[in-house]
Amino acid sequence: MGMWASLDAMWEMPAEKRIFGAVLLFSWTVYLWESFLAQRQRRIYKTTTHVPPELGQIMDSETFEKSRLYQLDKSTFSFWSGLYSEIEGTLILLFGGIPYLWRLSGRFCGYAGFGPEYEITQSLVFLLLATLFSALTGLPWSLYNTFVIEEKHGFNQQTLGFFMKDAVKKFVVTQCILLPVSSLLLYIIKIGGDYFFIYAWLFTLVVSLVLVTIYADYIAPLFDKFTPLPEGKLKQEIEVMAKSIDFPLTKVYVVEGSKRSSHSNAYFYGFFKNKRIVLFDTLLEEYSVLNKDILEESGMEPRKDGEGDSEEIKAKVKNKKQGCKNEEVLAVLGHELGHWKLGHTVKNIIISQVLSFCLTVLSRRFEFQADAFAKKLGKAKDLYSALIKLNKDNLGFPVSDWLFSMWHYSHPPLLERLQALENSKQD
Numbered sequence: 001m002g003m004w005a006s007l008d009a010m011w012e013m014p015a016e017k018r019i020f021g022a023v024l025l026f027s028w029t030v031y032l033w034e035s036f037l038a039q040r041q042r043r044i045y046k047t048t049t050h051v052p053p054e055l056g057q058i059m060d061s062e063t064f065e066k067s068r069l070y071q072l073d074k075s076t077f078s079f080w081s082g083l084y085s086e087i088e089g090t091l092i093l094l095f096g097g098i099p100y101l102w103r104l105s106g107r108f109c110g111y112a113g114f115g116p117e118y119e120i121t122q123s124l125v126f127l128l129l130a131t132l133f134s135a136l137t138g139l140p141w142s143l144y145n146t147f148v149i150e151e152k153h154g155f156n157q158q159t160l161g162f163f164m165k166d167a168v169k170k171f172v173v174t175q176c177i178l179l180p181v182s183s184l185l186l187y188i189i190k191i192g193g194d195y196f197f198i199y200a201w202l203f204t205l206v207v208s209l210v211l212v213t214i215y216a217d218y219i220a221p222l223f224d225k226f227t228p229l230p231e232g233k234l235k236q237e238i239e240v241m242a243k244s245i246d247f248p249l250t251k252v253y254v255v256e257g258s259k260r261s262s263h264s265n266a267y268f269y270g271f272f273k274n275k276r277i278v279l280f281d282t283l284l285e286e287y288s289v290l291n292k293d294i295l296e297e298s299g300m301e302p303r304k305d306g307e308g309d310s311e312e313i314k315a316k317v318k319n320k321k322q323g324c325k326n327e328e329v330l331a332v333l334g335h336e337l338g339h340w341k342l343g344h345t346v347k348n349i350i351i352s353q354v355l356s357f358c359l360t361v362l363s364r365r366f367e368f369q370a371d372a373f374a375k376k377l378g379k380a381k382d383l384y385s386a387l388i389k390l391n392k393d394n395l396g397f398p399v400s401d402w403l404f405s406m407w408h409y410s411h412p413p414l415l416e417r418l419q420a421l422e423n424s425k426q427d
């Protein structure tokens with residue numbers, strides 16, 4: 001009732017207020033819907049206190065409980081941070097925060113001796129202030145997430161100094177890109193005449209293509225250390241696999257993800273004939289710095305060639321060790337290369353113009369297809385165990401509310417992926 005009455009009232013307002021009201025209404029509708037879903041998922045974390053029987057084979061009860069508590073903490077955190085940002089956004093809109101910031105920027109320009117004819121300068125000051133505001137209000141949340149939640153569950157590897165330096169660096173790099181790009185864009189809009197929107201669209205298209213091209217080589221290395229994967233069995237095997245499916249691989253890098261967190265990952269990037277693969281050191285059992293201490297304690301050198309006494313080492317360091325064996329790393333890569341071979345990257349770019357929900361549904365289909373691709377490469381068994389390990393290392397929770405999972409998860413639930421692999425694991 002209340003909602004319909006306020007909708008009626010909305011139609012009688014002047015156009016600006018109507019747009020204003022519609023923005024608020026839309027934002028709160030999405031917020032409430034997602035909170036409802038989060039609540040459903042939270043109930044699953046709270047009530048599923050024992051490993052479901054169908055998961056008994058793949059997860060021990062200790063890992064299950066760890067993962068459950070981790071997800072519960074994350075869910076509580078996102079409840080409060082979500083509530084905060086929804087209220088913050090609403091207050092900014094209601095109390096005219098945006099026009100206020102615009103006037104403030106004008107005043108700064110006035111002090112600096114720029115007259116009202118310098119609209120572009122005023123816009124840049126406005127952008128700078130707005131991004132500074134959002135970085136500062138986001139900082140306490142990000143600090144809490146890293147140093148309280150991730151820390152508590154054993155993922156955080158950052159020191160406070162590293163974190164702050166990183167945050168400042170991120171802000172400066174963003175401004176270095178954002179400010180020149182937006183001043184050019186504003187200039188184009190100003191001189192573009194009747195067809196300004198076409199020029200503006202072309203400009204943003206070119207800029208985003210340039211950014212995608214230079215990101216991995218020039219921007220990402222400002223933040224993390226990338227080193228070529230040393231010669232050895234793993235590198236050889238990656239090259240053989242890439243060749244077998246005509247993947248134009250030029251380099252394999254290991255990124256020092258362990259400086260940030262012990263979460264693990266792998267990806268590829270690059271245009272056309274110049275593709276590169278990046279492996280997180282946390283993914284690699286034998287290169288992970290996080291395993292080094294354990295290896296040293298047990299009086300052993302980390303293996304460099306992927307051969308030899310892996311079983312022995314594993315037996316000694318079973319408790320804390322993380323990461324995957326070479327075969328499993330290859331299986332994970334087989335999945336990633338499947339995304340390339342099946343044209344998913346390009347399809348994603350095209351589809352991303354459409355609704356994000358459709359993207360989630362499609363992306364899950366792609367996950368199954370990439371798994372099937374890895375299976376065709378004869379990696380079913382290793383991918384199966386890699387998925388279990390990665391889920392364990394990242395404390396993924398294997399049970400989810402169907403509605404929550406359908407809305408949010410770009411990857412299908414672990415159990416479904418395992419079942420799909422299982423059918424022909426023996427191949």
Ligand SMILES: [Zn+2]
Pocket residue numbers: 335336339366367370
């Ligand atoms: Zn995938």
